[in-house]
Amino acid sequence: MRSFHMFIRGIILAGYALLLFKLLLTSQLANYVSPKMHPFIYFALFVLLILGGMQILRSGMNTSESHCHCDGEHHMPKTPASTVFIYSLFLLPVMIGLMLSNHVLDSSVASKRGVQFGAQPLAESTNSQVQTEEKDLVEEYLRDPEGYMKKVDERVNEILQEDDSAVQSTEKENEQLKNDLIGTDKIVVTDEKYISTINMISENVEQLIGKKVEITGFVFRERDFRSNQLVVARFGVTCCIADASVYGMLVEGENVAKLKDDTWIKVTGTIHKTTYHQSTIPVIEQPAIEMIEVPDQPYVYEEY
Amino acid sequence: MENAGKQIGKDVAGTALFGGILLLFLFGDRLIDPSFIPKEVLNVSTLFLSIILEAIPFILLGVFASALIQTFVSEDTLKRFIPKHPILALVPAAIVGAFLPICECAIVPVVRRLVLKGMPLHLGVVIMVTAPILNPVVFASTYYAFQTNMDVVYARMGLAFVASIVIGAIIYFFFRTSLPLKKQHHVHEHHHHAKNRWLETLLHASDEFFDVGRYLIVGALVASAFQAGFDRTTLLEIGGDQTVAPAVMMGLAYILSLCSEADAFVAASFGSTFTIGSLVAFLVYGPMIDLKNTFMLFAYFKPKFVAVFIFVVTVVIYGSIILLQSLNIL
Numbered sequence: 001m002r003s004f005h006m007f008i009r010g011i012i013l014a015g016y017a018l019l020l021f022k023l024l025l026t027s028q029l030a031n032y033v034s035p036k037m038h039p040f041i042y043f044a045l046f047v048l049l050i051l052g053g054m055q056i057l058r059s060g061m062n063t064s065e066s067h068c069h070c071d072g073e074h075h076m077p078k079t080p081a082s083t084v085f086i087y088s089l090f091l092l093p094v095m096i097g098l099m100l101s102n103h104v105l106d107s108s109v110a111s112k113r114g115v116q117f118g119a120q121p122l123a124e125s126t127n128s129q130v131q132t133e134e135k136d137l138v139e140e141y142l143r144d145p146e147g148y149m150k151k152v153d154e155r156v157n158e159i160l161q162e163d164d165s166a167v168q169s170t171e172k173e174n175e176q177l178k179n180d181l182i183g184t185d186k187i188v189v190t191d192e193k194y195i196s197t198i199n200m201i202s203e204n205v206e207q208l209i210g211k212k213v214e215i216t217g218f219v220f221r222e223r224d225f226r227s228n229q230l231v232v233a234r235f236g237v238t239c240c241i242a243d244a245s246v247y248g249m250l251v252e253g254e255n256v257a258k259l260k261d262d263t264w265i266k267v268t269g270t271i272h273k274t275t276y277h278q279s280t281i282p283v284i285e286q287p288a289i290e291m292i293e294v295p296d297q298p299y300v301y302e303e304y
Numbered sequence: 305m306e307n308a309g310k311q312i313g314k315d316v317a318g319t320a321l322f323g324g325i326l327l328l329f330l331f332g333d334r335l336i337d338p339s340f341i342p343k344e345v346l347n348v349s350t351l352f353l354s355i356i357l358e359a360i361p362f363i364l365l366g367v368f369a370s371a372l373i374q375t376f377v378s379e380d381t382l383k384r385f386i387p388k389h390p391i392l393a394l395v396p397a398a399i400v401g402a403f404l405p406i407c408e409c410a411i412v413p414v415v416r417r418l419v420l421k422g423m424p425l426h427l428g429v430v431i432m433v434t435a436p437i438l439n440p441v442v443f444a445s446t447y448y449a450f451q452t453n454m455d456v457v458y459a460r461m462g463l464a465f466v467a468s469i470v471i472g473a474i475i476y477f478f479f480r481t482s483l484p485l486k487k488q489h490h491v492h493e494h495h496h497h498a499k500n501r502w503l504e505t506l507l508h509a510s511d512e513f514f515d516v517g518r519y520l521i522v523g524a525l526v527a528s529a530f531q532a533g534f535d536r537t538t539l540l541e542i543g544g545d546q547t548v549a550p551a552v553m554m555g556l557a558y559i560l561s562l563c564s565e566a567d568a569f570v571a572a573s574f575g576s577t578f579t580i581g582s583l584v585a586f587l588v589y590g591p592m593i594d595l596k597n598t599f600m601l602f603a604y605f606k607p608k609f610v611a612v613f614i615f616v617v618t619v620v621i622y623g624s625i626i627l628l629q630s631l632n633i634l
Contacts, residue, residue: 004318007314007315007318008317008318008321009510011318011321011322011325013510013513014322015322015325018325018326018329019329020357021329022329022332023357029357031350032350032353032354032357032358033357033358037361040361040362041357041360041361043361043364044360044361044364047364047368048360048364050506051506051509051510051513054503054506054507054510055510058507086518089518089521089522090514090517090518090521091325092521093352093353093356093357093521094325095328095332096350096352096353097353097357098325098328098332098333099332099333099335099336100333100336100338100346100350101333102333102338103338103346103347103349103350104350105347105350105351106343106347108343108344108347109347109532111535111537112532112533112534112535112536112537113537113573114536114537114540114573116573236569238445238569239358239563239565239566240354240355240357240358240563240566241350241351241354242351242354242355242358242527242528242531242560242561242562243562243563243566243567243569245569245570245573279576302445302448302569304444304445304448
């Protein structure tokens with residue numbers, strides 16, 4: 001009986017190995033797991049092959065070595081029904097992966113997550129302490145304006161120094177990207193720097209008004225959009241697509257009304273600003289729209 | 305004769321299974337036209353598979369670490385490293401958790417094995433809740449997601465450390481005398497020939513993969529249904545409420561079952577509407593316990609322990625967030 005379970009388990013493990021192998025061969029693995037995590041998948045493939053092969057080989061031999069010496073601890077399914085149920089459960093991911101690996105998350109998922117139009121400041125904390133502190137500061141300033149300003153200068157220098165050591169490298173990269181954006185006439189939002197570019201455009205929209213921008217994504221609409229509005233959006237992934245957030249830019253123009261949700265498009269237009277839900281966000285106006293095929297790499301990935 | 309017939313039947317079943325998988329490997333994507341399948345089903349199954357694929361390497365690491373401990377670490381060795389005083393031992397346990405570079409999928413089999421080998425349960429719990437948060441990868445991703453507000457990063461790490469010790473102490477109080485492991489079984493020392501030890505480790509790891517895997521799969525299935533079906537934008541209106549928001553974000557962290565390496569970016573996407581306290585609650589609670597891990601705990605522990613554990617973690621984290629808010633720290 002035990003050797004039967006070993007045989008089936010060995011085959012299931014080999015099935016998982018085949019699944020990973022196929023996803024790697026067809027480069028569809030990135031449709032599930034961020035490239036950053038792929039080394040772990042290679043490790044898993046290797047281990048599954050060894051475990052599966054060993055189980056299948058061992059199932060043929062009926063020696064006492066063929067099971068680990070802690071039988072009481074591991075449980076084998078007892079009835080035929082539970083055997084079928086449990087092994088079907090294990091086969092479910094393999095079957096989904098081998099048959100349906102072409103699917104890309106669509107706008108119905110996006111609408112449930114909400115779109116990020118770029119980096120947003122954290123909510124203001126409503127602490128009463130802050131207010132009393134401010135009051136104290138005002139009083140202090142009224143008593144001794146010069147001394148107060150001196151203190152403020154010192155504090156500012158302190159903060160600048162702290163910042164310098166801690167966040168220098170990311171700061172530098174962001175500064176570089178910002179200068180690149182301001183220096184160029186046409187901003188192309190690439191897959192590699194999708195999220196950071198969108199964040200930068202959103203943070204510096206005042207300086208970028210009037211510049212050309214080119215961006216690729218799928219069509220997505222929030223429920224309260226007007227007919228001339230859509231978002232050109234991508235799912236931004238950290239580890240696996242279950243943690244994906246939606247990033248995108250608002251597009252406005254009479255020619256977007258007829259576009260269906262989930263159509264993949266390349267938009268070229270001019271950056272302006274607008275107000276959406278009380279916050280200032282960039283918007284692409286006078287858009288030229290080109291319909292495209294679903295890209296080989298539909299997702300974008302966090303860049304850290 | 306009958307037995308031989310049965311045996312042949314089973315061989316045929318296994319071989320047919322392998323043939324089927326091989327067929328799907330070669331032609332699987334041409335068998336059905338996905339446009340005939342409802343989009344909701346495709347979204348759920350895609351999210352489900354991504355959670356499984358992401359978890360498999362870490363489950364394998366976890367069961368291997370567990371199997372290595374089983375084969376190579378004796379109960380006596382382990383005992384020598386654990387301080388005698390049950391309460392004083394909580395702090396070193398939290399530090400051990402901080403140094404283990406393991407996330408929440410991998411830590412469950414490891415902790416269960418350590419407890420089987422004689423580590424006191426409450427210390428195992430401390431390691432289980434600290435390891436997924438206090439580790440360099442999680443620090444880096446949280447730092448990157450919250451560059452504009454380092455308070456979130458420090459609050460996440462600090463609260464995880466302190467809360468884990470409190471949780472451990474409460475668990476000690478509840479389970480001082482009983483060991484709530486399923487199938488209690490005294491792990492006796494085996495005396496094998498050295499050449500069998502590696503083989504034994506592999507067999508252990510494989511059996512344990514199947515023990516815990518079934519729970520992982522059910523957990524991932526339920527979590528992916530919530531992932532695809534639950535509308536997060538409905539939460540935005542209550543984000544500013546100091547008492548409701550942390551509870552809501554803890555509930556969200558529980559059902560989404562995200563990896564602790566990735567949850568900071570999801571938390572950041574709520575940053576403009578939710579209070580800092582509720583974001584920290586999301587980032588500390590989720591790695592300690594979530595839907596996927598609840599199922600995995602059921603694989604190893606008795607239901608009573610799982611219930612008490614979830615209750616204690618929930619009360620301690622929510623309580624600390626409310627306390628920190630009332631002290632104006634968050």
